[in-house]
Amino acid sequence: MTATLANSRDIALQDRARRVIPNGMWGHMATRSIAPGYPQFFSRADGCRVWDADGNEYIDFMCAWGPNVLGYHHEAVDAAALAQLRVVDSGNGPTETLVELAEELTATLDHADWCLFQKNGTDATTACITIARAGTGRRKIIHARGAYHGAVPWCSPSVVGVTAEDRAHLIPFDWGDAASLDAAVAQAGDDLAAIILTAFRHDVARDQELPTTAFLQAARAHCDRTGAMLICDDVRAGFRLDLRGSWARHGVKPDLAAYSKAIANGWPLAAIAGADRARAGAESIFTTGSFWYGAAAMAAGLATIRILRDTDALAHTEAMGNRLRKGLDEAASRHGYRLRQTGPVQMPMVLVDGDRDLAIGNALCLAALRHGVYLHPRHNMFLCAAHGPADIDRAVEAVDRAFADIAAAGLRPA
Amino acid sequence: MTATLANSRDIALQDRARRVIPNGMWGHMATRSIAPGYPQFFSRADGCRVWDADGNEYIDFMCAWGPNVLGYHHEAVDAAALAQLRVVDSGNGPTETLVELAEELTATLDHADWCLFQKNGTDATTACITIARAGTGRRKIIHARGAYHGAVPWCSPSVVGVTAEDRAHLIPFDWGDAASLDAAVAQAGDDLAAIILTAFRHDVARDQELPTTAFLQAARAHCDRTGAMLICDDVRAGFRLDLRGSWARHGVKPDLAAYSKAIANGWPLAAIAGADRARAGAESIFTTGSFWYGAAAMAAGLATIRILRDTDALAHTEAMGNRLRKGLDEAASRHGYRLRQTGPVQMPMVLVDGDRDLAIGNALCLAALRHGVYLHPRHNMFLCAAHGPADIDRAVEAVDRAFADIAAAGLRPA
Structure with missing residues (x-):
């Protein structure tokens, strides 16, 4: 059973925003450039976690699109x-x-x-x-x-x-x-x-x-x-x-x-x-x-x-990147998918092999959101020094459940 | 007698800066674009006042080149x-x-x-x-x-x-x-x-x-x-x-x-x-x-x-601008100079009439610095809501003394 993402506050803000901001948002942070269904507005960030406007908490792998390297609010x-x-x-x-x-x-x-x-x-x-x-x-x-x-x-x-x-x-x-x-x-x-x-x-x-x-x-x-x-x-x-x-x-x-x-x-x-x-x-x-x-x-x-x-912040972040890459590969395998993980492990690009129009990646990331992990389906992501082994393991577990969701929905490479 | 501006710390910083920054500074805040002798580095700002790296205090009429409209640290x-x-x-x-x-x-x-x-x-x-x-x-x-x-x-x-x-x-x-x-x-x-x-x-x-x-x-x-x-x-x-x-x-x-x-x-x-x-x-x-x-x-x-x-912040600032303009005109007259004060009073441009190469304006502003007022000889200046009547009057008095200094030095329009 997939949890539903509470998003009424985000939708209300998007409605207000469309009146006073062209398209409701612009630039790389416009969620329509990610995938429909992504939360547009945030209310809090701390360490390696972010909270959207509705208070949903995520383990974050965008790190403000890069600026967060030591953890939010270091x-x-x-x-x-x-x-x-x-x-x-x-x-x-x-x-x-x-x-x-x-x-x-x-x-x-x-x-x-x-x-x-x-x-x-x-x-x-x-x-x-x-x-x-x-x-x-x-x-x-x-x-x-x-x-x-x-x-x-x-x-x-x-x-x-x-x-x-x-x-x-x-x-x-x-x-x-x-x-x-x-x-x-x-x-x-x-x-x-x-x-x-x-x-x-x-x-x-x-x-x-x-x-x-x-x-x-x-x-x-x-x-x-x-x-x-x-x-x-x-x-x-x-x-x-x-x-x-x-x-x-x-x-x-x-x-x-x-x-x-x-x-x-x-x-x-x-x-x-x-x-x-x-x-x-x-x-x-x-x-x-x-x-x-x-x-x-x-x-x-x-x-x-x-x-x-x-400090060993960068070496630690790299180790966490390796842990995430290994975990995601194993989770994908368990559900019969294959990932293409490229780039430095601290800045991972994660694509689903055979996912020509990104429909599988989008669905996977939306499912991951519902399980408490904020990923990006087609932009490189970012790890920071505040990601610990428990955060990575919890994120991998959430992505494992997201794979189960999309497998149950019959989403497979053509 | 003209006070000397203590500037050893500023000069030491300028020397350090020249090693690791092209020309020691760039852009509109490079003091060589103002006039030689201006302090390059600052240590503090509050209300309508700034302090340079040597701790000299000034009544400020640049307001960070515009951003300060309500007073520093509002x-x-x-x-x-x-x-x-x-x-x-x-x-x-x-x-x-x-x-x-x-x-x-x-x-x-x-x-x-x-x-x-x-x-x-x-x-x-x-x-x-x-x-x-x-x-x-x-x-x-x-x-x-x-x-x-x-x-x-x-x-x-x-x-x-x-x-x-x-x-x-x-x-x-x-x-x-x-x-x-x-x-x-x-x-x-x-x-x-x-x-x-x-x-x-x-x-x-x-x-x-x-x-x-x-x-x-x-x-x-x-x-x-x-x-x-x-x-x-x-x-x-x-x-x-x-x-x-x-x-x-x-x-x-x-x-x-x-x-x-x-x-x-x-x-x-x-x-x-x-x-x-x-x-x-x-x-x-x-x-x-x-x-x-x-x-x-x-x-x-x-x-x-x-x-x-x-609040009446903008109306107050305009009133202070009028007070400054009037005071500066009177100070100039007392010493036999004529100013060209143009632009909105809240963003005054103050030029000395007949000062073709800005030598008089530069000398006037340097003298004003020594008397505790930070002016700009050739860029429009800015007032903010933190300027009160006493600040304006004190600044006018300092500029009056600066006029006396340059008059004593024989600086007159050709």
Whole structure:
């Protein structure tokens, strides 16, 4: 017997929202972009748990779509931010915390000599492009087809309201394909400003791909040869996989990297970390935002980085990711399904093999919701340090029951 | 005798910053963009006062460059934001606060049927452009030459790192000049997507200009006739001049308006408020950011709007602005200078008449700093509700002493 999800408050809020917000919601958090039936509004978050507007509690595997890396309401992070808030947050200029954070990040990231700060990932990727063009005096930007780098005209996944000129100097290639990258570099000729790559291939609704060291080295070599800038868009993966930067394990250093999401455990912050090779470009451009200098988020960022450095938070999260992956595979098998689990275990993409239109995945995730687990059917998910073995085991048990539900409903790959 | 500004701590921080931040600072808060000698780092803010890194206290007339409208650390605003923070800020989706804030804003602003939220003014102006293009299926954007609409390639005051294509569809005209606007509209032909205007002309380092009703009506008529969208960039002035929107007193309604800065009294938030005429465009585009759904800033916004509505905060601020303008004029006269004070009194631009290279204004503001008042020599300033008559009088007295200092140094218009 499947529990019914109480959702009257959520539905009432959705009705109110449709009157004063286009479509009732916009952007990646609009639940119609997930699957019909998902709760749209939330009322609480704590550790690795979230509560929707109707008070239903879930073990959470979206982590606010990435920002939550240590657990919601991490005491030390919030205490640092609140202490800063009490003296000054947005003022006429930055505080000492800006300098401390830049010092900490350049000491922590293996590729960084300097930093700039912003509020969202798109701010950082956009400024990286501008810095690369300023520093090289060139225009062409090579990017992987289908990669997400933000939601403004030059990079938005939608072209509605976007002009052809907004993307005039972008050259796409196929992620991980050295020959395709070679062709794109040849096409750019002597006008190549940058190659921008996500930390790994984390496109929506498809198997994720980790980069090979050879692929990253090839991109690095193209930039070294042409004088272009190599940009790592580490917004989604940064400070979750590797505190040194997500390519450190490959020994490949970007000239510019964009960070946000997990950098301050949920407080709004983004950063560009750059090498000296890109410093002149960064010194020459104008980039700013009213709230980019807010000291509270910077204090939260400083605390987050130090906790990640001084604890086993990331290793623990990886262990929990492995435990979840194994548990989900076993649960699927028990009910005669096969999962395709790809990407880093801390950022799992879980697809049901043979589920061509995502109907099975959607039904599985809706059933999991009813059993108290918040999953996403086609976007990579996120684990955080607050997930413990008991949370993972309970989540696996809930997904096991969700598989039983969809099996009973006869949902099988064609 | 002029007091010397203790600044050893600021200088030490600037030295540290130069190692890990390009130029030591970037954007509008870089003090080299103000005048050499300004403190770069701050340590505290309260009410209408700020303290620099060396502990020097100032009566503040920048208000964090606009966000501070009720006074730094306004108790009710911060209490609302902190109460929200304790339950959830960044989660897997928005909270009821999003709906309440959209309801409050559409009820408060005279032109708004719906809202979208972001983090910074540039997010909002950029999405307004995209919505206008999406809704009209056209490309051309008419803007006033020299107006500031943000700091990304399509609108940045600097063209370093910007390609020609980034601005391919922009058509400039001269603010307030109906014939120039007519010519721009004619040039756009049947491809006009939008006219974007700041609430008033608040360009840097020049006399500010309030719009005439006739000018705004002409812009409105062009949009009505062509089907284009009229966009009010109310980022800088919104929620400081008029709670209904800065053009309400003219009876001219924009189709789209961008807000940020004062909207949440220093908490990071931006909004687009649109008319039903622009709703289809807004429904069709993709725009988002990791932290755009943060509920704490929305709770702060809701509290700010309600306090502005239920108190005489804005009328009081205007009265204080008049008191300051009168006091500064008298102080200047006493020492044989003449000021050009333009713009709304709550957002004063104060220039010394005949000061062609700003040398006198820079010296005056540096002297005022030493006497405990933080002014800006060439950007509009901001007053807030925490400025009381005694603060204004004390500030005027300090500026009087600053005039005496520069007069003693022989600084006079040529």
